[in-house]
Amino acid sequence: MIKLKKKTPLIDQHDKFGFYGNKFGGNYCAETMRKPIEDLSKLFEKLRKDRKFLKKRDHYFKNYLGGETPFFKLENLTKHLGGAQIWCKDVSAINGDAHKAYHATVNALICKESGKRYIAGDTGAGMFGKNLAMAAKKMNLKCKIFMGTKDISRQAPNVKFMRDAGAEVVPVDSGSKTLVDAVSECMRHYVSNCDNTHLAVGSAIGCNIFLKICAWSTSQISRELKKQLIKEFGEIPKLKLINVIGGGSSALGFWNEFIDYDKKHVELIGVEAKYAAPLSTNAKVAILHGAAQYCLTNKEGQIAETHSLSAGLDYPGSSPLHGLLKDSGRARYTNASDKEALAAFKLITKLEDIRPSLEPAHAWSECIRLAPKLKKSDVLVVNNCGKGYKDKKIYIEQLGYYPK
């Protein structure tokens, strides 16, 4: 079993080749990309220690993204399920409507520092695309977003947002026409334009540096949560932190500050979409988009097609960091079907005022399964990492309504 290092940030637990636990990650990329990613690594290592840059980041997080996102107890749901206390870290309240706002903003700031004028990113649900488009506009960068044609049609509100913000949305019509193809096409664009373009990979995937930047950015969530927990409970209570997993960027941010806690104290639970679930269905390790990771493949090693109603989860791979958390036993992974996620949305919105998107609806589903089995002293916190308006059409199609 892989052992995690204490007191070392999760993102820094790699060897000099970028491997975590000798097994996950690495830099499986074309020679053309080697120098640009090496330059980016150097820049990032410098910036994360640079007080001025951190101040700038915090300034943007506070004034541009709206500062700390709320943390509150869901009284009605807790009462209804009659077990553990259920709390919500409502990341969807951020300006930008999802955790991708942190990641997009940091990437735009890094792009600015690198002197590059172009920024390119991939998106599935459109949350990263939308936030990158916004950040690029704010910082005067030219932005290209790669998105599968299937996702363009099912996440239309976010596509409109990207275009209104002045980004070019590049439709990707190859393969399954979803996130996996968008990431491939975006990487190709980078291979061809790495001299003037900054690549912002949309999740904690890709070559080592890209997943580091991503998880570093979203870790703002757990920094806030830790403070909020102490304010509310006077200490870190016995916790279960439940988060949905697509690539895994929101979970890494939600969990980051709690990695060193004993898992009996702070349990980490990741929820995948049932038919895009490499971590919870014992998929093999495969190389996808520059890194070794748990990934769905066929017997021949070709990357498998996935299915999820949720565009953000419709991805065959998973972050190498989740491979590390799984194999070290620090986190456990399960999954929820489309149907279960929809049922969770129905119940949550009936009882509470939050409107989760399809992605966190998967995490809510696990919370609903788990809570009744637990005691009142147990605290469940769910990362409500995306706003539901983007899925309004899908909810109406599937449930017949969208709550006010």
Added chain:
Amino acid sequence: MKNSINNAFKIAKKENRPALISYTVCGDNTKDKSLQILNSISKNLDIAEWGIPHNCPTADGEDIQNSSYRALQNGIRLNDIFKLVKRFKKTNPFKPLILMGYYQMIFNYGEKKFIRKCKVSGVDGLIVVDLSFPDNKNFAKLCKKNSICFVQLIAPTTTVKRMREIIKNSHEMIYMISTISTTGSALKYSIKKIINNYNIIKRIKPSKNVVIGFGITEKTISNLRSADGLVVGSAICREITRSLKDRQNPVTNVSKLVKKLKNKII
């Protein structure tokens, strides 16, 4: 047959021309057709490259993506590829054959098993697009041990310091990527700049055979004829796509194209 890649370069040099290297995708558009294509062009080739199709090819442009897609649609598997290599080598025992692909296919098959299969079926060299230096050191050693040439790549973004290390760790052939791009785009740099980059590599180690690839077509090939070798890939794949679309025989069309390419460099 040992060092047949070196031999191929020697022959070309004797004839005062660059070695002509083709790239096609194994199994495009069917297993038999891809073998027929390679058999029919091999007389005008010095070295043949065969692509192992993968469905997430992050460094390939549209033409090679199309070829890979067709091959996969027709059900090509790695074991088929090894069988086809064997058949090719049976009729062309002295024609060096290089397999080119993404590391996932090798990783999934198992490195050692893959190399063993390469050896018994007669593969002379390997290019693994996304296994770059220094991550490829062990794999390259494994290749060498089995008399398979591991072809290192050098890109326009590669620094001179890195170049020296790559060359030090290279075998008999080095692949220079002409321009910052995926396969098959137009050349972004002037011919002068490409030749300049090529000369930097050659000056470091004149004895290495350095081939130039990416963006080489009928139009550009003669301008680069001072190189040790030139790889034409996407242009051939494009010709296969065109032939299929126009319901023509890709075997004859590709043969004609390769003959033209050869004529431009002799």
